[in-house]
Every structure is written in structure tokens, then in C-alpha cells.
Amino acid sequence: MPLIALLIGFPLLAGLAILFAPTHARRADLVRWSVYGLGGATLALALSYFRMEPQFFALGEGVAGALDSAFLLGGIALSVYLLFACRRIKGREWYIPLLILAQTGLMLFAELAPEHPEVARQFYVDSFSILMALIVGLVGGLICLHAIRYMQDYQAHDLEVTDRRPAFFFMLFVFLGAMFGIVFSNHLPWLFFFWEVTTLCSFWLISYSGTDEAIRNGFRALGLNLIGGVAFAGAIVWLTHGPGLHTWELDQLIAAGSTLALIPAVLIAIAGLTKSAQLPFSSWLLGAMVAPTPVSALLHSSTMVKAGVFLLVKLSPVFHDTYAGLLLSLVGGVTFLVTSLAAVSQRNAKRVLAYSTIANLGLIVMCAGVGTATTIWAAILLILFHAVAKALLFLSVGTTEHLIGSRDIEDMEGLVYRRPVLAAMMLVGILGMFLAPFGMLLSKYTCFQAFLTMDVMPGDGILLAAILAFGSAPTLFFWSKWMGKLVAMPRRPNPIEAAIPRDEAIALFTLTLITYVACALFPLADWMFVQPYTEFLTGAGLIPLTDDRIPWETIAMMTAMLGGIFLLPLIFWLRPPRFAVVSGYLSGANVDGSASYRGAMGAEREVESRGYYLTGFIQEDLLVRRGLIGAAILMTLMLWSVNP
Amino acid sequence: MNVEHWGLAVAFVVLGPLLGALLAGLDRRLTARMQSRQGPPLLQPIYDVLKLFEKDTVVVTELQTLYLWGFLFFMVISGFILFLGSDLLLSLFALTVSGIFLCLAAYSTNSPYSNIGSSRELLLMMAYEPMLIIVALGFFLVADSFRVSDIVAGSPWQVVQLFGILLGFLFILTIKLRKSPFDLSSSHHGHQELVKGITTDLSGSDLALVEIGHWYENTILLGWLYLFFAPWGVALALPIALVLFFAEVLVDNTHARLKWATTLKATWVVTGLFGVTNLMLLPLIT
Numbered sequence: 001m002p003l004i005a006l007l008i009g010f011p012l013l014a015g016l017a018i019l020f021a022p023t024h025a026r027r028a029d030l031v032r033w034s035v036y037g038l039g040g041a042t043l044a045l046a047l048s049y050f051r052m053e054p055q056f057f058a059l060g061e062g063v064a065g066a067l068d069s070a071f072l073l074g075g076i077a078l079s080v081y082l083l084f085a086c087r088r089i090k091g092r093e094w095y096i097p098l099l100i101l102a103q104t105g106l107m108l109f110a111e112l113a114p115e116h117p118e119v120a121r122q123f124y125v126d127s128f129s130i131l132m133a134l135i136v137g138l139v140g141g142l143i144c145l146h147a148i149r150y151m152q153d154y155q156a157h158d159l160e161v162t163d164r165r166p167a168f169f170f171m172l173f174v175f176l177g178a179m180f181g182i183v184f185s186n187h188l189p190w191l192f193f194f195w196e197v198t199t200l201c202s203f204w205l206i207s208y209s210g211t212d213e214a215i216r217n218g219f220r221a222l223g224l225n226l227i228g229g230v231a232f233a234g235a236i237v238w239l240t241h242g243p244g245l246h247t248w249e250l251d252q253l254i255a256a257g258s259t260l261a262l263i264p265a266v267l268i269a270i271a272g273l274t275k276s277a278q279l280p281f282s283s284w285l286l287g288a289m290v291a292p293t294p295v296s297a298l299l300h301s302s303t304m305v306k307a308g309v310f311l312l313v314k315l316s317p318v319f320h321d322t323y324a325g326l327l328l329s330l331v332g333g334v335t336f337l338v339t340s341l342a343a344v345s346q347r348n349a350k351r352v353l354a355y356s357t358i359a360n361l362g363l364i365v366m367c368a369g370v371g372t373a374t375t376i377w378a379a380i381l382l383i384l385f386h387a388v389a390k391a392l393l394f395l396s397v398g399t400t401e402h403l404i405g406s407r408d409i410e411d412m413e414g415l416v417y418r419r420p421v422l423a424a425m426m427l428v429g430i431l432g433m434f435l436a437p438f439g440m441l442l443s444k445y446t447c448f449q450a451f452l453t454m455d456v457m458p459g460d461g462i463l464l465a466a467i468l469a470f471g472s473a474p475t476l477f478f479w480s481k482w483m484g485k486l487v488a489m490p491r492r493p494n495p496i497e498a499a500i501p502r503d504e505a506i507a508l509f510t511l512t513l514i515t516y517v518a519c520a521l522f523p524l525a526d527w528m529f530v531q532p533y534t535e536f537l538t539g540a541g542l543i544p545l546t547d548d549r550i551p552w553e554t555i556a557m558m559t560a561m562l563g564g565i566f567l568l569p570l571i572f573w574l575r576p577p578r579f580a581v582v583s584g585y586l587s588g589a590n591v592d593g594s595a596s597y598r599g600a601m602g603a604e605r606e607v608e609s610r611g612y613y614l615t616g617f618i619q620e621d622l623l624v625r626r627g628l629i630g631a632a633i634l635m636t637l638m639l640w641s642v643n644p
Numbered sequence: 645m646n647v648e649h650w651g652l653a654v655a656f657v658v659l660g661p662l663l664g665a666l667l668a669g670l671d672r673r674l675t676a677r678m679q680s681r682q683g684p685p686l687l688q689p690i691y692d693v694l695k696l697f698e699k700d701t702v703v704v705t706e707l708q709t710l711y712l713w714g715f716l717f718f719m720v721i722s723g724f725i726l727f728l729g730s731d732l733l734l735s736l737f738a739l740t741v742s743g744i745f746l747c748l749a750a751y752s753t754n755s756p757y758s759n760i761g762s763s764r765e766l767l768l769m770m771a772y773e774p775m776l777i778i779v780a781l782g783f784f785l786v787a788d789s790f791r792v793s794d795i796v797a798g799s800p801w802q803v804v805q806l807f808g809i810l811l812g813f814l815f816i817l818t819i820k821l822r823k824s825p826f827d828l829s830s831s832h833h834g835h836q837e838l839v840k841g842i843t844t845d846l847s848g849s850d851l852a853l854v855e856i857g858h859w860y861e862n863t864i865l866l867g868w869l870y871l872f873f874a875p876w877g878v879a880l881a882l883p884i885a886l887v888l889f890f891a892e893v894l895v896d897n898t899h900a901r902l903k904w905a906t907t908l909k910a911t912w913v914v915t916g917l918f919g920v921t922n923l924m925l926l927p928l929i930t
Binding site: 416441490553557560569576581583584585609 | 702703704705706709710711713730733734744747752753754759760763767769771784790844848849850916919923
């Protein structure tokens with residue numbers, strides 16, 4: 001318990017210290033030490049609860065009461081702050097203050113109820129929440145480290161942006177603390193408070209640059225997340241005043257099963273969908289890409305959006321074998337399909353990453369809705385691989401952007417030759433995202449198997465499997481296309497002189513290493529974090545015991561493939577074939593390497609060729625709008641299906 | 645898994661390319677006959693490759709050879725898994741990875757022709773990938789396992805149950821074999837056979853690696869086709885698979901090339917219409 005308190009409290013204190021640090025250098029040092037401290041504390045937690053059954057903690061009555069009042073007041077203060085921020089809303093954003101009032105009203109209605117449920121055990125630790133904590137503590141910490149130098153360049157580059165870096169780092173650390181709160185709280189109203197803190201941080205950080213676009217996008221993120229907040233508050237009200245289940249404890253809610261807990265679970269699922277930027281709420285995540293890149297990496301790909309799917313996976317036993325669960329899976333499926341296609345049409349690297357983030361979260365939602373041991377297993381592995389690989393990709397795009405002055409994928413042509421180390425890290429990220437034998441592939445493999453054996457209504461699993469099959473194809477296209485740009489031989493020598501700054505290099509190297517290790521030692525990660533969790537759930541009878549483990553020979557084959565990916569470059573490096581190097585074929589006499597050639601009439605012609613973005617075939621707006629309508633209908637059906 | 649399976653898998657690694665080369669040679673003979681030509685000897689593809697190894701190899705970047713090794717490695721792994729009687733879905737994933745490495749080799753040379761060739765190849769992969777997955781899913785639903793050895797020992801009725809999926813598979817087989825109307829990625833430039841889509845900037849032993857990889861691929865695809873009829877026994881299943889395989893040559897010679905958008909749409913429509921519908925109807929056919 002002290003470790004949990006430390007993890008939640010320490011980032012807040014560190015944030016305050018950073019906020020009041022006298023100089024830039026002092027602040028940078030403080031950030032570094034806080035990151036190391038946080039990483040150490042998370043590791044200590046992981047070691048001390050290594051492979052344990054879920055542990056619950058009860059606070060003393062006095063402490064619990066004090067915290068109760070503190071969180072209640074904190075919640076009100078938060079709403080007041082948000083209402084104050086709403087002074088800058090424009091015409092179409094009128095609904096935001098209403099949502100804030102609705103949410104606060106609902107919460108007060110629940111918390112001030114004369115007879116509200118008593119919470120015996122406020123905090124818990126299980127292996128899934130340890131995995132989340134490791135992601136928040138280590139990956140999140142590394143991103144903060146990367147941000148030190150990134151923000152310095154960012155401010156130097158964009159003189160019009162007011163330098164609010166002390167508050168920026170304060171917000172990052174507050175956010176980390178709130179994330180720890182989310183993954184360890186068993187007390188739903190407290191969890192909700194932490195949830196709202198992350199919404200606030202996200203809103204503030206998206207609007208950081210203060211441009212009109214940033215502020216509008218910040219409000220959009222706030223508005224859509226508040227819809228989820230209202231749904232969450234609604235769930236708490238239902239659990240307080242509604243018929244049936246009376247509890248404020250997450251584990252009780254999960255244990256109650258689908259007959260009792262489905263209504264609040266579906267309401268919380270809506271909050272999860274907004275937080276994880278699923279259709280129809282996805283637009284805020286695209287808008288959030290205006291924020292500085294470390295913010296995109298931290299909040300909008302590896303941690304905050306994971307909080308949404310974290311809750312969905314937690315509640316997944318409730319969704320198992322229900323229509324609501326099936327519809328939830330379909331919402332995830334539509335999101336996966338639509339955003340995978342939309343990503344094909346994007347040239348801006350950050351937008352590609354944003355769409356692919358939404359798509360991956362969609363895949364996790366699909367798993368969570370099915371709720372068998374294997375899909376929970378696949379979902380947790382997806383969370384892990386996505387968090388590390390995506391953080392790595394975002395940060396390397398950020399660093400590349402500062403080195404070459406662009407985040408356009410076309411401008412990254414030949415990065416393997418211009419910046420071998422950076423390109424290698426980006427390639428590791430991409431491989432970890434979709435190619436590495438142990439990442440996505442394994443999760444997809446188990447998903448197919450699990451979908452085909454589910455049984456809610458005829459044809460349901462086939463529908464999900466078909467969505468997965470169709471959605472995977474564009475994924476392959478846009479990642480390979482990007483890799484193709486990176487490995488292309490530059491037509492002209494175009495080296496980048498500037499060095500990668502030290503903090504950024506540390507963050508990038510460590511993340512590359514983590515991605516590698518997570519892929520290579522995946523069975524270990526599975527044994528440490530996933531198995532104890534699913535075994536506990538099956539042991540408690542919450543999910544059915546299924547015997548669809550992956551056979552050893554499949555694992556052996558995957559290992560052979562992974563070995564090949566390691567060994568081939570090694571052999572190549574040891575015994576490189578020596579061939580004559582010429583410039584590429586241009587259908588004429590090459591004049592300047594492969595950059596230009598002598599064409600008809602003896603004129604010298606420049607060579608131009610670009611990647612395929614299929615913008616005529618995939619109309620992003622139309623596609624997303626249709627997906628939005630589809631997902632909205634499915635979500636309405638989901639709500640309707642639990643109609644008491 | 646027993647000695648027989650291992651023997652078959654090892655045989656694939658050794659003899660697979662030979663079978664694939666014979667298929668390619670026969671293909672060229674048949675094509676020639678359809679065009680009222682004599683056509684080259686049956687072993688011509690092998691002569692070609694042996695000659696390629698004799699030639700000087702020029703490269704745009706030395707790394708392109710590394711990517712081609714990756715292409716060949718994953719191709720062999722894919723076939724090895726298939727003939728070992730192991731996991732069909734895994735074999736499919738390896739095949740995909742192999743295809744991506746070939747595209748990377750072409751992308752790395754960065755000439756406009758290679759660029760267009762590899763982009764089109766990726767487009768085609770995007771087009772046929774869902775159908776290939778659905779084939780594996782169909783087998784899973786019928787044989788209750790992704791294991792090839794279970795599928796081979798499955799019900800003799802499986803080809804009837806999976807008839808729609810078989811049609812869909814034959815459709816994408818045309819793409820996989822780079823036949824007209826879907827040979828977008830290997831369209832020739834100008835009037836010479838040497839400059840050809842994705843292989844524009846590959847020469848000498850590099851080009852030979854690509855050819856050998858394609859021989860392996862021929863054998864793998866024939867293997868996939870064989871799976872549909874496998875429960876009937878080799879004597880019946882193999883001839884049927886071969887006839888269907890060479891039916892693609894006829895299609896090749898009677899169709900003009902399509903544009904990529906038409907190809908993509910047509911393939912996905914066929915996948916939905918035959919593949920997904922077949923999966924949905926499967927519970928009714930058993």
C-alpha cells in the first residue's frame with residue numbers, strides 16, 4: 001500500500017517542485033530525477049507483487065474519510081476550473097458547460113446520498129494493473145525525459161508560443177499520478193476523480209500552444225470526453241440509487257456478472273469508448289495531434305487512451321456472452337476497419353500514427369467485448385505491445401521532425417542512409433507494431449480463434465473475424481509503404497548533420513530496447529503479467545475455462561521467424577555480398593546519379609515519384625462520417641439491448 | 645507430428661523450387677501453345693536462373709540483397725510450416741511477411757519503376773489478403789483446427805462446404821501468380837522483358853533469388869489449392885489441383901490488364917460475396 005500511495009502522490013509532489021523550479025537547468029534536472037525515481041518505484045512495485053493473486057487494501061476509517069472529502073472537494077474544484085476555462089468557448093461549444101454541470105450534479109447526487117454504498121477496500125494490485133503501472137511509469141517516464149529537450153527546441157522554434165514549460169511539466173506529472181490512481185483504485189468514485197483529472201490534463205495540454213486551432217481541438221477533446229464522464233457518473237448513480245446492485249467497488253461490479261452488472265458496465269463502457277477515442281467519438285484524437293509530440297506520445301497513444309480500454313478489459317467478464325458485449329465488439333470492429341483505411345490516405349506521420357492508434361484500440365475493444373480468457377489475453381498483450389511500439393514511433397517522429405523540419409512521410413525518404421540509427425529505431429517501432437512475429441500477429445492469431453468459437457448469436461464471430469481480416473489488409477499497406485520510404489536509397493546525398501540530443505537519445509534507445517525485449521521475451525511477459533490475471537479470473541469462475549492455448553510448435557515457428565529477423569542482418573553484416581553499385585533505372589541516360597536523366601530532345605529531366613495514398617479511392621471525410629454513423633447506431637443498440 | 649511430416653517439410657525445402665520451376669516451365673509452354681508458338685523447353689526457367697547466377701550483379705544499394713534474403717527466408721518458412729502439417733494461419737502470415745520484404749527490396753532501389761511496381765504489389769497484397777485469411781478461417785470452421793494435418797484428414801465433403809471460398813481463392817490465385825488481368829505489379833516497361841515492375845532494378849544473382857522465391861511460392865500455392873481436395877487422397881486431389889492451377893494460364897491469356905482501383909474493388913467484392921457468405925452459410929451446410 002505505501003508503494004501505491006507513493007506512486008500516486010510522488011508525481012504530484014515532483015510536479016509541484018518542477019513548477020516552482022527557479023531555472024531551466026534546475027527544472028530539467030528535477031524532471032530527470034523524478035523520472036528515474038518513478039521508474040524505480042514502479043519496478044519495486046512490480047517486484048514486490050510479482051505474480052501474486054490480486055491484493056486488496058483497506059484504508060483506516062479516518063484516512064478513508066479524509067480522502068473521501070478530499071476527492072469530493074477536488075472533483076468540485078476541477079469542475080469549477082473547467083467551467084472557468086469555458087469562458088473561451090465559441091458558439092457551437094455551448095454543450096460543454098452543460099455537460100460539466102450534468103456530470104458534477106450526478107456525482108453530487110450519488111456521493112451526498114444519505115445511504116451510499118460503503119467501500120471496504122479502496123485500492124488493489126493485480127498483475128494487469130502492474131503491467132499498466134509499468135507502462136505508465138517506464139514508458140511515461142521516458143516520454144517526459146524526451147520532452148525536456150523536445151520542448152526546448154519547440155519553444156525555440158516557435159517564438160509565438162508563450163513559454164509555459166513549468167506548467168507543462170507539472171501537468172505531465174499530475175497526469176502520471178492520475179494514471180496510477182486509475183489503475184489501482186477499487187473505489188469507483190475515486191477512480192472517476194482520477195479519470196476526470198486525465199481529461200483535464202489532456203484538455204490543457206492539447207491547448208498548450210494557445211493558437212485558435214489548438215484551443216478548439218482542446219475543447220473538442222474536452223466535450224467528447226465529458227460525454228463519457230457523464231456516462232460514468234450515470235453508472236455511479238445507478239450503483240447508488242438504482243435497483244439491484246449496490247456497490248462502489250470495482251471488483252464487486254466485475255464479480256456481479258452480466259445479469260446484475262450489465263447496465264452500469266455498459267455506461268462505463270461508453271466512458272471507455274470516449275477515452276479510447278473509438279468511433280463515433282474518435283475525432284478528438286486526430287485534433288489532439290496539434291499538441292507537442294511528447295504529449296501525443298504520452299496521453300494520446302501509450303497511456304491515457306489505454307485507460308479506456310483498461311476499464312473495458314477489466315469489465316470484460318461482464319460482457320461475455322451478451323448482446324451488449326457483441327455490440328461493443330462491433331463498435332470496436334467498425335472503428336478498426338474505418339480508421340485502418342483512413343490511415344492509408346494520410347501523409348502526415350502523426351496523423352498516420354493517430355489513426356493507427358485508434359485502430360489498435362478498436363482491436364482491443366473487439367477483444368474486450370468478447371470476454372473469453374483468450375481474448376482478454378490477446379487484449380492485454382496488445383495493450384503492452386502497442387504502448388511501447390507507439391511511444392517509440394511517436395518520439396522518433398518527433399525527433400525526426402526536429403532534425404529534418406518535417407513530419408511528412410515523403411520527406412523521410414532515405415532515412416536509413418541519412419540517419420541510420422534513428423531510422424533503425426523507427427523500423428523497430430513499425431516492426432513491433434505489425435510485423436514482429438510476437439506483436440500484433442500473435443494477438444490477431446488468438447483473436448481469430450476466439451471469434452470463431454464464440455456463441456452469442458449465429459454468425460457473430462464470423463462477422464468479427466471478417467472485419468478483422470478486411471481491416472488488417474490496409475494496416476499492412478500503410479506500414480509497408482512507410483517502411484518503403486525509410487529504406488529508399490536517396491536520389492541525392494542528403495545527410496542530416498545535427499546530432500540527436502542526449503535526453504531524446506536515452507528515451508529512444510531505451511524504448512527500442514524495451515520493444516525488442518518485449519517481442520523477444522514475450523512468453524516471459526505473458527507468464528509474468530497476463531497468465532496470473534486470466535488464471536485468477538477463470539479460477540474465480542468469472543470467465544469460462546477454455547482450452548485454446550497456442551500450441552508449442554506455433555510458438556517454436558514464431559521463434560524461428562524472429563530468429564531469422566535477428567540473424568539475417570547479422571550474416572549480412574559479417575559476410576556482405578560485394579556487388580557493383582550503380583544508380584537506379586530511369587529509362588534514359590542517368591545524368592546526376594538517379595536524380596535526373598537525359599530524356600527526349602536531350603533535355604535533362606528531374607525524377608519525381610511519390611507513394612500511393614489512394615485519396616481518390618479512400619475519401620477520408622466520407623469514410624469517417626459513415627463509420628461514425630455506423631458506430632453511433634451500434635452504440636445506441638448497445639444501450640438499448642440492456643434496457644431493463 | 646511424425647517422421648513423415650518432417651520428411652515432407654524437408655522435401656519442400658529441397659525439391660519445392662524444382663517443382664515450382666517445372667510448374668513455371670509448363671506454364672510457359674501452355675501459354676506458347678495458346679498463342680500458337682512452339683515455346684521454350686520445359687526446363688527453361690532453370691536454365692534462366694542458372695544463367696542469372698553467372699552474370700554480374702549490379703545493385704543500387706547493397707541492402708537490397710538483404711531484403712531479398714528476407715523474402716526468400718520467409719517464403720521457405722511459410723512452405724515449411726505448410727508441408728510440416730502445422731498451422732495454416734501462421735504459414736499465411738509468413739507468406740505475407742515474405743511479400744513485404746520483396747516490396748522493401750524494390751522500394752530500396754527507389755527508381756520510379758521499382759517504386760510503382762512495389763506500390764502496386766502492396767496494393768495487390770491489400771486486395772488478396774482478406775480472402776487468404778478467409779480461406780484459413782473456412783478450413784478452421786470445417787476441420788475445427790488451423791492445423792494442416794487436421795485439414796488433410798478432414799471430411800471429404802469439405803470442398804462442397806467451402807465451394808464459395810474455393811471460387812474466391814481461385815480468383816485471388818490469379819493475383820498471387822501475377823497473371824492477367826491482375827499482373828499490375830509486373831507490367832513490363834517499353835518493349836523489353838528485362839525491365840519489369842517490381843524487379844526493375846534487380847539483376848544477376850539478386851534476380852535469381854526472386855525467381856527461386858517465386859518457384860517456392862508456386863509450390864506453396866499449389867499446396868493451398870490441394871488442401872481443398874486433400875481428404876480425397878493424393879491420386880484424385882493432385883490432378884484436380886493441377887488442372888485448376890493451369891486454368892489460370894487460360895485466364896491469363898484471355899484477359900487484358902485491369903487498373904488497380906478496379907482490381908481492389910473487384911477482389912474485395914468477390915471476397916465478401918463468396919468468402920464471407922460461404923462462412924456465414926457454413927453452419928447450414930454441415
